[in-house]
Amino acid sequence: MSLTEVQRPANRRERYRFMPTAASPPFAIGGILVSLLLPAVGYLSGDVRVMFTVHLFLGAFWFGTAVLGAVVLGPVMGSPSEEANAEGFVPKMNLLMEPVSVGVVGSGIGLADKMGLWASATPSLWAAFALAIALLVLGFGPLHKFTAGMFDEIAAAGTDHERLASLNKKYGRLSMVEHLLMIAIVATMSGLRWGF
Numbered sequence: 617m618s619l620t621e622v623q624r625p626a627n628r629r630e631r632y633r634f635m636p637t638a639a640s641p642p643f644a645i646g647g648i649l650v651s652l653l654l655p656a657v658g659y660l661s662g663d664v665r666v667m668f669t670v671h672l673f674l675g676a677f678w679f680g681t682a683v684l685g686a687v688v689l690g691p692v693m694g695s696p697s698e699e700a701n702a703e704g705f706v707p708k709m710n711l712l713m714e715p716v717s718v719g720v721v722g723s724g725i726g727l728a729d730k731m732g733l734w735a736s737a738t739p740s741l742w743a744a745f746a747l748a749i750a751l752l753v754l755g756f757g758p759l760h761k762f763t764a765g766m767f768d769e770i771a772a773a774g775t776d777h778e779r780l781a782s783l784n785k786k787y788g789r790l791s792m793v794e795h796l797l798m799i800a801i802v803a804t805m806s807g808l809r810w811g812f
């Protein structure tokens with residue numbers, strides 16, 4: 617299914633009904649399930665190595681996607697092209713990245729628990745936790761607002777290109793802050809590794 621089968625959402629409920637259709641339902645379900653189930657499986661496995669691998673996989677995916685978006689996709693595509701939107705790029709990213717961010721933070725907190733690190737939390741662990749909260753607030757707050765607005769415009773038959781471009785620009789600017797926080801959190805991962 618593609619965006620040609622949806623229209624401008626009239627309200628929030630409609631938006632989240634249209635979004636999985638535009639992204640393709642199997643993608644939406646798969647993305648959300650994998651991001652949220654993997655940390656749960658890792659935690660329940662009782663094996664710290666499984667938890668570690670899940671955290672690495674999701675963390676690398678999140679960080680890699682953010683860097684790719686900032687360094688390649690953003691500058692090359694500028695504003696998302698009609699074709700990319702028809703393939704559901706914006707709704708797919710909307711539906712995938714938020715659960716992935718929850719999965720990374722959840723698996724990190726779970727991993728720290730499995731490794732017994734919370735008993736005497738180091739400055740790096742607290743820094744990672746604080747940065748994670750900031751990343752989630754940013755992602756589920758303003759960044760979500762911008763991408764949801766972009767989806768509404770793309771889904772609309774009469775796209776308001778001015779609004780779309782303005783939202784895209786705001787998103788690009790604020791995502792710089794997100795990337796700085798991500799670089800900082802990866803630095804704290806190194807701190808954790810070496811016991812700081």
Ligand code: HEM
Nearest residue numbers: 675679720721724725727728744745748801805806808809
């Ligand atoms: C963008 C978010 C994150 C990314 C990209 C990320 C990435 C990574 C990577 C690459 C490692 C392996 C390197 C190492 O062994 O240190 C790691 C380990 C780890 N992460 Fe994260 N992480 C993120 C968030 C978090 C959060 C929020 C927590 C907990 C509050 C956390 C807790 C841990 C722990 C406990 C380890 C194991 C450290 C060790 O080996 O001693 N992570 N993470």
